[in-house]
Amino acid sequence: NVRLGLNRKSDRLPHALLRPLPDGGAAGYVPDLDGMLQAYYQARGWDQATGMPEKRKLAELGLAWVLAR
Helix, strand or coil: CCCCCCCHHHCCCCHHHHCCECCCCCECCCCCHHHHHHHHHHHHCECCCCCCECHHHHHHCCCHHHHHC
8 A cells, every 4th residue: 555655644534434423322423533543553563644664564574675665
């Protein structure tokens, strides 16, 4: 995905999931997408600003060769 140009700006939810529901158990709730993305990137070892794997993570996975491209 990184090679295809996808980055943090590409990580988003459909608009319908970002509007508060009018009723039910989740009435008024809107997911904290930014907070969820930060936690996801941190757990994966990815750069939180760009949404891409960090160099050390690529090396850890044996994918350091990807950096040369």
